Amino acid sequence: MKxxxxxxxxxxxxxxxxxxxxxxxxxxxEYVTALSSGWETKTIVQEATLSQIxxxxxxxxxxxxxxIYSPIVYFMEVNRMDMQTLCAYVSMWKWRVKRHFKPSxxxxxxxxxxxxxxxxxxxxxxxxxxxxxxx
Amino acid sequence: MIVDxxxxxxxxxxNGVASNLLINQGLPISEPMAFGLxxxxxxxxxxFVKVNHAPAISYRPLPGLIFxxxxxxxxxxxxxxxxxxxxxxxxxxxxxxxxGIPCGLQVGVYHLxxxxxxxxxxxxAHNLVVYGKEGDNFLVSDPVMEITTTLTPAELERxxxxxxxxxxxxxxYYPIELPQSIDWEVAIRKAIKKTCTxxxxxxxxxxxxxxxxxxxxxxKWPKKVGVPKANxxxxxxxxMQEEIGTGGGGFRFIYAxxxxxxxxxxxxxxxxxxxxxMTTIGDSWRDFAVNAARVYKKRKNGEDVYIxxxxxxxxxxxxxxxxxxxxxxxx
Numbered sequence: 001m002k003x004x005x006x007x008x009x010x011x012x013x014x015x016x017x018x019x020x021x022x023x024x025x026x027x028x029x030e031y032v033t034a035l036s037s038g039w040e041t042k043t044i045v046q047e048a049t050l051s052q053i054x055x056x057x058x059x060x061x062x063x064x065x066x067x068i069y070s071p072i073v074y075f076m077e078v079n080r081m082d083m084q085t086l087c088a089y090v091s092m093w094k095w096r097v098k099r100h101f102k103p104s105x106x107x108x109x110x111x112x113x114x115x116x117x118x119x120x121x122x123x124x125x126x127x128x129x130x131x132x133x134x135x
Numbered sequence: 136m137i138v139d140x141x142x143x144x145x146x147x148x149x150n151g152v153a154s155n156l157l158i159n160q161g162l163p164i165s166e167p168m169a170f171g172l173x174x175x176x177x178x179x180x181x182x183f184v185k186v187n188h189a190p191a192i193s194y195r196p197l198p199g200l201i202f203x204x205x206x207x208x209x210x211x212x213x214x215x216x217x218x219x220x221x222x223x224x225x226x227x228x229x230x231x232x233x234x235g236i237p238c239g240l241q242v243g244v245y246h247l248x249x250x251x252x253x254x255x256x257x258x259x260a261h262n263l264v265v266y267g268k269e270g271d272n273f274l275v276s277d278p279v280m281e282i283t284t285t286l287t288p289a290e291l292e293r294x295x296x297x298x299x300x301x302x303x304x305x306x307x308y309y310p311i312e313l314p315q316s317i318d319w320e321v322a323i324r325k326a327i328k329k330t331c332t333x334x335x336x337x338x339x340x341x342x343x344x345x346x347x348x349x350x351x352x353x354x355k356w357p358k359k360v361g362v363p364k365a366n367x368x369x370x371x372x373x374x375m376q377e378e379i380g381t382g383g384g385g386f387r388f389i390y391a392x393x394x395x396x397x398x399x400x401x402x403x404x405x406x407x408x409x410x411x412x413m414t415t416i417g418d419s420w421r422d423f424a425v426n427a428a429r430v431y432k433k434r435k436n437g438e439d440v441y442i443x444x445x446x447x448x449x450x451x452x453x454x455x456x457x458x459x460x461x462x463x464x465x466x
Contacts, residue, residue: 022385
């Protein structure tokens with residue numbers, strides 16, 4: 001990549017006034033550093049990822065509302081976690097967390113266990129309990 | 136308590152921290168030098184590990200390896216401490232700063248408040264330097280940011296004790312013993328040899344063989360998991376390639392910069408010629424990213440576009456195989 005070809009596209013970086021450093025070749029063939037405000041290709045895949053996350057959140061919300069899953073599934077998606085990450089944050093085995101996905105099991109959980117989930121999601125137990133997926 | 140610390144922005148966090156820490160200790164090592172001597176260029180395809188619901192491809196070795204290898208080749212010692220106690224983790228960090236030692240920290244990205252939304256994922260192998268404390272807040276030099284920032288003790292604790300894969304466990308590290316003299320020729324030769332061995336490794340998921348495996352998988356994805364998911368896989372591949380630590384083109388350019396610097400340092404003109412070749416390979420990686428993102432954006436695609444992408448990646452693998460064979464002979 002030549003120094004003059006370093007992309008200066010519109011991106012989330014630009015909105016946040018952040019620039020990224022890259023390495024490029026100057027006219028004398030020497031490597032120099034240059035700042036980039038963003039690259040369209042990257043923006044496309046970032047937007048793809050974000051829209052996919054939103055899709056998953058919407059789906060989870062619907063499933064909570066329909067009584068298929070407990071609110072834990074919804075907040076897991078909101079916090080962009082996968083199973084492994086959530087298990088690590090609440091320090092529970094996977095099978096236990098999976099059981100808590102069932103509304104019938106979830107409804108019987110005590111506040112001590114719910115607190116662990118609330119801490120992982122950065123919310124209060126009251127907020128966790130209040131979520132029904134319906135608005 | 137503020138330690139005198141000069142912040143330099145870098146393209147990749149781990150090289151950046153390594154280079155920043157060493158420069159501040161009086162050992163001027165540029166980012167490309169840190170990357171090259173740490174044998175940072177790598178490729179591994181892990182189809183059985185899912186990251187963001189897509190197969191994982193990593194363009195770098197395990198977190199911490201770049202700095203450790205760099206330290207080994209330069210003959211310096213690095214102290215690493217992990218913690219199980221959060222209070223103690225903070226105390227030790229404060230004590231080190233009071234002693235005038237800036238510390239490298241492994242942190243999780245998701246809770247970093249100064250990162251834009253698009254970059255915040257549960258990725259736990261980010262690196263930054265803490266070099267002081269002002270009032271209650273910690274002074275932070277994040278190598279991928281243009282300027283230094285601050286974090287509150289609560290924020291810092293949260294990112295240091297992020298959970299999940301590669302959980303940082305509050306890890307801090309700092310160089311404790313600097314070498315008297317450095318044999319650059321030996322260091323550079325060993326580092327390049329290691330990268331060549333890695334990229335040419337006779338393991339199906341590693342190096343150029345790993346690239347070929349991905350290339351074959353790209354053709355199969357639409358049939359195996361359906362077009363929407365195949366496109367999602369492609370998008371995630373490009374994201375891992377060009378965003379998280381700039382793995383594809385970005386890394387090739389840093390490596391080319393290293394070859395140029397190394398060639399000048401030890402007077403090996405073949406390295407400088409190979410640096411040019413690496414630059415053109417890096418350009419092709421970027422073209423590949425552009426094409427893959429285009430396939431994603433178009434959404435509806437025939438089979439031929441996946442075959443075309445696969446061929447592009449195959450030719451990248453072929454070129455890199457030739458390249459690393461030449462590089463092995465050049466030193």
